Amino acid sequence: MVNFAYRRPKSLAEALDFLSSCGNKTKVLAGGTDLTVDLRQGSAQPEYVLDTSRLDELKGIELSNGQLCIGAGVTLTEIYESALLERYTPALQKCAATFASKQIRNVATIGGNVAHCSPCADTLPPLLIHEAKAILASNKGLRETPIEDVASGPYESSLRPDEIILRFILKPSKDINFADFQKIGRRKALATARITMAFMARQDADRKISFLRFALGACTPTPQRIALVEDYLACRVPTVQTLWEAGGLLAESVLEITGRRPSASYKEPAVRGLSVRMLYPLVHVGA
Numbered sequence: 001m002v003n004f005a006y007r008r009p010k011s012l013a014e015a016l017d018f019l020s021s022c023g024n025k026t027k028v029l030a031g032g033t034d035l036t037v038d039l040r041q042g043s044a045q046p047e048y049v050l051d052t053s054r055l056d057e058l059k060g061i062e063l064s065n066g067q068l069c070i071g072a073g074v075t076l077t078e079i080y081e082s083a084l085l086e087r088y089t090p091a092l093q094k095c096a097a098t099f100a101s102k103q104i105r106n107v108a109t110i111g112g113n114v115a116h117c118s119p120c121a122d123t124l125p126p127l128l129i130h131e132a133k134a135i136l137a138s139n140k141g142l143r144e145t146p147i148e149d150v151a152s153g154p155y156e157s158s159l160r161p162d163e164i165i166l167r168f169i170l171k172p173s174k175d176i177n178f179a180d181f182q183k184i185g186r187r188k189a190l191a192t193a194r195i196t197m198a199f200m201a202r203q204d205a206d207r208k209i210s211f212l213r214f215a216l217g218a219c220t221p222t223p224q225r226i227a228l229v230e231d232y233l234a235c236r237v238p239t240v241q242t243l244w245e246a247g248g249l250l251a252e253s254v255l256e257i258t259g260r261r262p263s264a265s266y267k268e269p270a271v272r273g274l275s276v277r278m279l280y281p282l283v284h285v286g287a
């Protein structure tokens, strides 16, 4: 463990002032479930650790002007327990239900999950299907960035050293009748995800898919929305055959992004199979 000085500002202004002068020597601390590991391993060696736990601006979940706002300091337990998120972001809520363990969920925050920029961060696929934006604060003001641009690569953040994530703005799901989050890890609990997926869809009375958002995580350098799958299934009445074909396109695009590595013989059928399993209710319900 490296030596560092600990700061716990009482206000956002104090935190941002500190970051404007010492941001490049500082690591921001939220729940600490990633940062303490990095400090112990020496992969983070800051002079200062800035604890955000007293900052009210990073807290709370609300719906206003048709947009959902989730504070960066909101914990996974708070996400899981939120009636608002159950209604408007069901895939994110399911992700919170399967995240780590109860003890970790009680302290781990959504802001920390995004800012750590792990390809395996579970909240990213659900955030991507809701076209989330991160609101970043520095003492120069606020800046908005699409969620997919927070990570510039695996464990590489695009945030400036003087910035913190304040909150996330999501488009709430509207008139959708399906949403899900799925995850494959090496074991059932406390496993780093190998593949994560989230989707939400609207299927009309004639069973045609009139709206679909689909995102993938953990098996590409950064989680991403897969337009190929969305476009392929749009306006179709889904069948097992069409889902299987869409899964094939998905697997192909993963291999295109990552290159054909030794893990491809596992990844290709696993990605395809998991997508078919997740999307299967579109065929089954009302069929």
Ligand SMILES: Cc1cc2nc3c(=O)[nH]c(=O)nc-3n(C[C@H](O)[C@H](O)[C@H](O)COP(=O)(O)OP(=O)(O)OC[C@H]3O[C@@H](n4cnc5c(N)ncnc54)[C@H](O)[C@@H]3O)c2cc1C
Pocket (backbone or CB within 6 Å): 027, 028, 029, 030, 031, 032, 033, 034, 035, 036, 037, 052, 058, 072, 073, 098, 099, 100, 101, 104, 107, 108, 109, 110, 111, 112, 113, 114, 115, 116, 120, 121, 122, 123, 159, 163, 164, 165, 166, 190, 191
């Ligand atoms: C046993 C165990 C199991 C886990 N299981 C899972 C799992 O199932 N799924 C999963 O996705 N992750 C998992 N994780 C990883 C971790 O719990 C999550 O990534 C968590 O959401 C990180 O949030 P935190 O509040 O603890 O962040 P911290 O550890 O406090 O911070 C993480 C990083 O984000 C930065 N940061 C934090 N808040 C902000 C902010 N507001 N603005 C800018 N930068 C910020 C920090 O500087 C640091 O670099 C697990 C970790 C452990 C130890």
